[in-house]
Amino acid sequence: MGFVNMKFTVDRKIAAEYFTGVKKAEIALMEAIFESLGMERDSIDKTLSKHGQYVSVNYYPRCEKSELGVTFGLRIHTDASIITTLLLDDVPGLEVLQNDEWIAIKPVPNTLLVEVGDLLEALSNCRYKSLVHRVMVNPEKERISIATNCHPSNDTSVGPPKELIDKDSNPAIYRNFTYKEFLSAMWLEGSANGSRLDSFKINSTA
Ligand SMILES: O=C(O)CCC(=O)C(=O)O
Ligand SMILES: [Fe+2]
Numbered sequence: 001m002g003f004v005n006m007k008f009t010v011d012r013k014i015a016a017e018y019f020t021g022v023k024k025a026e027i028a029l030m031e032a033i034f035e036s037l038g039m040e041r042d043s044i045d046k047t048l049s050k051h052g053q054y055v056s057v058n059y060y061p062r063c064e065k066s067e068l069g070v071t072f073g074l075r076i077h078t079d080a081s082i083i084t085t086l087l088l089d090d091v092p093g094l095e096v097l098q099n100d101e102w103i104a105i106k107p108v109p110n111t112l113l114v115e116v117g118d119l120l121e122a123l124s125n126c127r128y129k130s131l132v133h134r135v136m137v138n139p140e141k142e143r144i145s146i147a148t149n150c151h152p153s154n155d156t157s158v159g160p161p162k163e164l165i166d167k168d169s170n171p172a173i174y175r176n177f178t179y180k181e182f183l184s185a186m187w188l189e190g191s192a193n194g195s196r197l198d199s200f201k202i203n204s205t206a
Pocket of ligand 2: 133
């Protein structure tokens with residue numbers, strides 16, 4: 001992985017270039033996603049206000065699997081983002097849940113992987129579903145991944161556009177909420193078990 005070595009020294013210039021490039025790619029992708037939802041291509045700033053990115057650099061040391069055979073490097077979760085862009089090295093570990101089955105993702109060199117986060121699920125009234133994923137440890141090799149999470153400004157109200165909602169045939173699934181509210185709910189819950197959007201469900205009994 002180019003700009004981070006195993007001691008976590010970061011080349012600032014390359015990192016700045018990388019994250020600026022990722023942001024550009026994310027905007028292009030979100031424009032296409034917005035268009036697919038019947039929204040204006042260029043309504044991202046209006047919808048998400050001052051959207052930003054937070055980054056996690058994940059380091060997974062070599063680790064033996066437990067006797068149960070299942071040892072997590074990162075437990076099951078969805079991302080608190082609109083979309084997340086992942087840069088993986090060549091060590092496997094990431095698994096995604098599809099039709100109740102865990103699928104191991106084969107790292108492809110020089111490839112970015114984009115995941116749908118919780119906020120896109122809410123914004124699209126579940127047309128896009130947030131990706132449930134986890135990372136398994138690797139007993140032979142250490143591993144690094146870099147996740148860039150695109151998020152709206154704290155006070156923006158996140159919710160589906162009017163065009164997507166029909167009271168009878170396509171009712172709103174989640175109430176509108178701010179990113180600030182979403183994060184508070186997430187920390188209150190104490191675990192991101194893939195269902196943290198539940199507390200915003202309309203007609204939720206929670
Ligand atoms: O390490 C990975 O492949 C995934 C990291 C991840 O899921 C995250 O940072 O949210
Ligand atoms: Fe994640």
